Amino acid sequence: MPSLEDIQTADAAHVMQTYGRIPVAFVRGEGTRLWDSEGREYLDFLSGLAVTSLGHAHPEIADALADQARQLVHVSNLYYNDLQPTLAARLDGLLGGGGRVFFGNSGAEANECALKLARRWGTLHGGPARFHVLSAFRSFHGRTLATLAATGQPEKQEPFQPLPEGFRHVPFGDVGALEAAMDERVCAVMLEAVQGEGGVNPAPAGYLEAVSGLCAERDALFICDEVQTGLGRTGRWFGFEHADIRPDVVTLAKALGNGVPIGACWARAEVADAFSPGDHASTFGGQPLAARAALAVLDVMERDDIPGRADHAGKRLADGLALAPGVVSVRGLGLLLGAQLSAPVAGPVASACLGGGLIVNAVAPDTVRFAPPLTVTEDEIDSALEIFGRATREAIS
Numbered sequence: 001m002p003s004l005e006d007i008q009t010a011d012a013a014h015v016m017q018t019y020g021r022i023p024v025a026f027v028r029g030e031g032t033r034l035w036d037s038e039g040r041e042y043l044d045f046l047s048g049l050a051v052t053s054l055g056h057a058h059p060e061i062a063d064a065l066a067d068q069a070r071q072l073v074h075v076s077n078l079y080y081n082d083l084q085p086t087l088a089a090r091l092d093g094l095l096g097g098g099g100r101v102f103f104g105n106s107g108a109e110a111n112e113c114a115l116k117l118a119r120r121w122g123t124l125h126g127g128p129a130r131f132h133v134l135s136a137f138r139s140f141h142g143r144t145l146a147t148l149a150a151t152g153q154p155e156k157q158e159p160f161q162p163l164p165e166g167f168r169h170v171p172f173g174d175v176g177a178l179e180a181a182m183d184e185r186v187c188a189v190m191l192e193a194v195q196g197e198g199g200v201n202p203a204p205a206g207y208l209e210a211v212s213g214l215c216a217e218r219d220a221l222f223i224c225d226e227v228q229t230g231l232g233r234t235g236r237w238f239g240f241e242h243a244d245i246r247p248d249v250v251t252l253a254k255a256l257g258n259g260v261p262i263g264a265c266w267a268r269a270e271v272a273d274a275f276s277p278g279d280h281a282s283t284f285g286g287q288p289l290a291a292r293a294a295l296a297v298l299d300v301m302e303r304d305d306i307p308g309r310a311d312h313a314g315k316r317l318a319d320g321l322a323l324a325p326g327v328v329s330v331r332g333l334g335l336l337l338g339a340q341l342s343a344p345v346a347g348p349v350a351s352a353c354l355g356g357g358l359i360v361n362a363v364a365p366d367t368v369r370f371a372p373p374l375t376v377t378e379d380e381i382d383s384a385l386e387i388f389g390r391a392t393r394e395a396i397s
């Protein structure tokens, strides 16, 4: 095994330097635990970034992958494969039925599909001028040009101007601002139920219902980006289920393959019909290997009531975080939580946690994000709280 220093040297020489990396190289995982190149053990309370919801190296996912790898990894989407419609039907069932799914390989691709679908739908329901998409400031929808344009973080957009046109942003939670922006050019509104990357900001009570009502009134699509919040993370199958709504389009990725790249864009069938053969495609999307992983993920999640476990464990973690020194509030739902500190020391706190064997991240200058596997045990939560409490006490005293 090369040393961390050797890995860093090779990375600097050969990998495009797009990440400000933390000096740790992980080599092995099991459940909530990770081990680095120097043999140190960590509690992973980030799960990638809300990806490995069933924990690392889950034996049933590993078996499904190995079995599928021996049978058939890939076929072109010019042909049928049986796993793709099986997975689509499973997702459709979880989303209440009556929809169809497109598969890609990431969250950005799932959202790119949703945005292209909204444009096609808008053109068919109002003409070519109806292509605007409204999204929220502090949202995160991906790094492709269109999903970056939808992302409400101007500092991330600036180096890549000009971005595709037709993307406008409104303050998250402000129904009046959305209503004012919703003119006849708008074909869709894209929102997260909890803004994950934007600082762990849950939608205020009643907001998603109001947005859904406005979309219905103005005949615009409501796209829920569930890439981070989907599949149990918030204590329910989907983050939007904390509100009394049913979106027209839902995007998923992260937890769907428990780390195997797969993204999905679900849409009501009448909306999905806006796409004709040839309108959208992905070489790898929905290939047998990734679909098999996702089916195994859903099997385990349904059998073990993973959303219920996330809800239960999330309460224990949130209660513990609220008692930690220097924590002024805890935001989020289920096991997607942000601990807001009384000072902008989230960076140093996250570093101290890492030093103590706990992986978390500073999602804002004053907020530390927690997104452990949904299978996390009570003992692991208690250990994490101990390490975090030590870190905040030192940083804030």
Ligand SMILES: Cc1ncc(COP(=O)(O)O)c(C=O)c1O
Pocket: 049, 106, 107, 108, 109, 111, 140, 141, 142, 143, 192, 196, 197, 225, 226, 227, 228, 229, 253, 254
């Ligand atoms: C809500 C949301 N949408 C989209 C994305 C982009 O996903 P990916 O990095 O897989 O392209 C992310 C990633 O963090 C996300 O949190």
